[in-house]
Amino acid sequence: MGVKLLLxxxxxxxxxxxxxxxxxxxxxxxxxxxxxxSTDAIVEEVKKSGLRGRGGAGFPAGMKWSFIxxxxxxxxxxxxxxxxxxxxxxxxxxxxxxIPHLLIEGLIVSSYALGSHDTYIYIRGEYAWIVDILExxxxxxxxxxxxxxxxxxxxxxxxxxxxxxxxxxxxxxxTALIESLEGKRGNPRLKPPFPAIKGLWERPTVVNNxxxxxxxxxxxxxxxxxxxxxxVGRSTGTKLISACGNINKPGVYEIDMxxxxxxxxxxxxxxxxxxxxxxxxxxxxGGSSVPILPANLxxxxxxxxxxYMNYESLSDGGxxxxxxLGSGGFIVLDEDQCVVKxxxxxxxxxxxxxxxxxxxxxxxxxxxxxxxxxxxxxQGKISDIDLLWDIQSKIEGNTICPLGDAAAWPVAAxxxxxxxxxxxxxxxxxxxxxxxxxxxxYADARQLxxx
Amino acid sequence: xxxxxxxxxxEFKRLVSRYPQGKQKSALLPVLHLAQQSFGNWLSxxxxxxxxxxxxxxxxxxxxxxxxxxxxxxxxVGTYMFEVCQTGPCMLRxxxxxxxxxxxxxxIKPGETTTDGLFTLKTxxxxxxxxxxxxxxxxxxxREHLTKEKVDAIIEDCRKNAAINN
Numbered sequence: 001m002g003v004k005l006l007l008x009x010x011x012x013x014x015x016x017x018x019x020x021x022x023x024x025x026x027x028x029x030x031x032x033x034x035x036x037x038s039t040d041a042i043v044e045e046v047k048k049s050g051l052r053g054r055g056g057a058g059f060p061a062g063m064k065w066s067f068i069x070x071x072x073x074x075x076x077x078x079x080x081x082x083x084x085x086x087x088x089x090x091x092x093x094x095x096x097x098x099i100p101h102l103l104i105e106g107l108i109v110s111s112y113a114l115g116s117h118d119t120y121i122y123i124r125g126e127y128a129w130i131v132d133i134l135e136x137x138x139x140x141x142x143x144x145x146x147x148x149x150x151x152x153x154x155x156x157x158x159x160x161x162x163x164x165x166x167x168x169x170x171x172x173x174x175t176a177l178i179e180s181l182e183g184k185r186g187n188p189r190l191k192p193p194f195p196a197i198k199g200l201w202e203r204p205t206v207v208n209n210x211x212x213x214x215x216x217x218x219x220x221x222x223x224x225x226x227x228x229x230x231x232v233g234r235s236t237g238t239k240l241i242s243a244c245g246n247i248n249k250p251g252v253y254e255i256d257m258x259x260x261x262x263x264x265x266x267x268x269x270x271x272x273x274x275x276x277x278x279x280x281x282x283x284x285x286g287g288s289s290v291p292i293l294p295a296n297l298x299x300x301x302x303x304x305x306x307x308y309m310n311y312e313s314l315s316d317g318g319x320x321x322x323x324x325l326g327s328g329g330f331i332v333l334d335e336d337q338c339v340v341k342x343x344x345x346x347x348x349x350x351x352x353x354x355x356x357x358x359x360x361x362x363x364x365x366x367x368x369x370x371x372x373x374x375x376x377x378x379q380g381k382i383s384d385i386d387l388l389w390d391i392q393s394k395i396e397g398n399t400i401c402p403l404g405d406a407a408a409w410p411v412a413a414x415x416x417x418x419x420x421x422x423x424x425x426x427x428x429x430x431x432x433x434x435x436x437x438x439x440x441x442y443a444d445a446r447q448l449x450x451x
Numbered sequence: 452x453x454x455x456x457x458x459x460x461x462e463f464k465r466l467v468s469r470y471p472q473g474k475q476k477s478a479l480l481p482v483l484h485l486a487q488q489s490f491g492n493w494l495s496x497x498x499x500x501x502x503x504x505x506x507x508x509x510x511x512x513x514x515x516x517x518x519x520x521x522x523x524x525x526x527x528v529g530t531y532m533f534e535v536c537q538t539g540p541c542m543l544r545x546x547x548x549x550x551x552x553x554x555x556x557x558x559i560k561p562g563e564t565t566t567d568g569l570f571t572l573k574t575x576x577x578x579x580x581x582x583x584x585x586x587x588x589x590x591x592x593x594r595e596h597l598t599k600e601k602v603d604a605i606i607e608d609c610r611k612n613a614a615i616n617n
Binding site: 009075084085086087088089090093118124125126127128129161163164165166167168169180181182183185186201242243244245246250251252284286329331333337341342345346348349352355388 | 469471474476477478479480483484506508512515516518519521522523537538539540542543544562575576577578579580581582584585588591592
């Protein structure tokens with residue numbers, strides 16, 4: 001059993017309620033932070049912890065906090081990004097549903113550290129029932145003196161408000177989220193200015209993911225240095241992984257980032273192996289945007305070393321032979337799955353979710369979807385594969401926000417590693433309508449070429 | 452004419468009170484949810500204009516938001532709307548078969564409503580329930596680990612409820 005910092009108490013009977021959460025040691029970090037620590041000291045602890053943003057980008061959270069501008073007389077805001085929309089990702093939902101007070105506790109400490117008196121949780125609109133769970137938790141926290149005016153007699157005032165989105169993946173991008181919170185379309189903003197300088201209502205704003213803010217609780221309780229001892233290298237602390245696809249035990253797991261990918265997939269403590277006794281074909285380890293890897297590059301790096309479930313190891317080899325930890329949305333494909341079809345559904349997703357501001361993304365995502373559907377339906381040409389490659393390469397890096405990259409990477413990686421499967425859809429068009437390409441050589445040991 | 456009743460107006464005021472003075476436009480998304488819920492689960496042009504008037508913003512500011520977000524229904528929908536996820540992780544667990552099955556059972560295609568106005572079938576993109584696939588949203592809640600048998604039972608339940616409410 002690895003260390004658990006976030007979900008340790010998630011299965012305690014009644015933990016969703018304030019009484020049980022408090023009895024289990026909840027809200028200690030608020031007492032410690034507000035009564036014994038300066039706001040700078042809290043930021044310092046978060047920096048020392050090495051905590052990296054858990055939404056997908058992995059940017060150091062403490063550093064993000066230290067960027068917040070503090071002009072005289074201008075209110076600052078903390079915004080919690082609960083828009084969780086990256087396909088394969090459902091960890092924040094799990095945390096909010098099961099142990100909502102952990103998020104509220106993290107939000108109070110973080111609001112204090114950043115000087116936010118009005119903090120907003122922006123939650124995706126579809127999670128409608130979780131809004132009730134959060135508002136109930138906020139009400140309980142307030143009734144017990146953890147929110148409102150003069151919290152714990154320290155003079156610090158704070159309110160937390162829950163804002164529901166209305167169905168738009170793009171609102172997970174922090175500036176689009178801010179636009180949406182201002183009552184507008186979710187069009188990402190040009191940066192700079194960054195939200196830390198001009199964010200919500202042009203005020204200094206920090207936007208952090210749910211899991212990131214919940215992680216502030218163990219960081220304060222343990223101290224940044226102790227937290228940093230968990231994990232390995234720059235992958236400190238624990239990470240929530242939401243595992244799905246063709247595995248025996250889909251669900252949310254907290255890992256300490258020292259376990260191997262193989263152990264994560266096959267051990268009974270986690271995914272419990274591939275469903276129905278099938279073999280592993282491929283995996284998208286960090287949410288739909290990150291590169292898909294064939295089995296043989298997933299379990300071992302191109303150098304033949306064991307691959308681990310952490311930021312560095314999953315990205316070992318760059319995009320040529322590696323992927324990313326991303327949001328922790330771990331999508332597993334068994335031998336019966338079709339990579340072309342899977343890539344098509346993702347391309348359709350990104351076309352649907354493009355905000356339409358930037359031409360490369362607005363047009364390119366639609367072209368990619370059409371080409372992939374054509375290939376999937378056995379009407380494609382070999383030149384379509386090259387055209388797909390060309391389109392994705394012209395989207396990447398040419399848009400205001402990372403949605404362009406997020407749409408391009410899955411297509412690029414699928415062609416890079418599964419080109420023969422794409423070609424088979426053209427050369428064996430009729431057969432491809434009746435059966436899938438199968439496992440082929442994707443699980444075979446790779447030949448190591450010495451340098 | 453569309454108009455919030457007293458209870459809905461209290462909720463409207465609560466929503467607006469969460470933002471600083473003069474920033475009432477921030478309440479637009481939640482107010483549109485409230486309006487949709489209050490006026491038959493869709494947003495007519497009249498409703499959008501009413502929301503604009505209430506929030507003291509231009510109607511175009513409401514239209515551009517209502518058309519951007521996928522959860523706002525801009526035309527009437529059935530009493531029960533099945534929003535079935537079709538993105539990668541759900542597809543890997545057989546969402547295509549579920550969508551096809553619902554369509555055949557109700558004799559409608561995605562995007563259509565049954566002639567009795569009871570059911571709408573809609574395909575949607577990832578709802579964050581990938582580990583519990585295949586799944587669909589029905590009103591406020593998710594229905595997960597869908598099978599044909601479960602779909603049968605859900606449709607049966609809806610028909611029963613509709614008969615009771617009539």
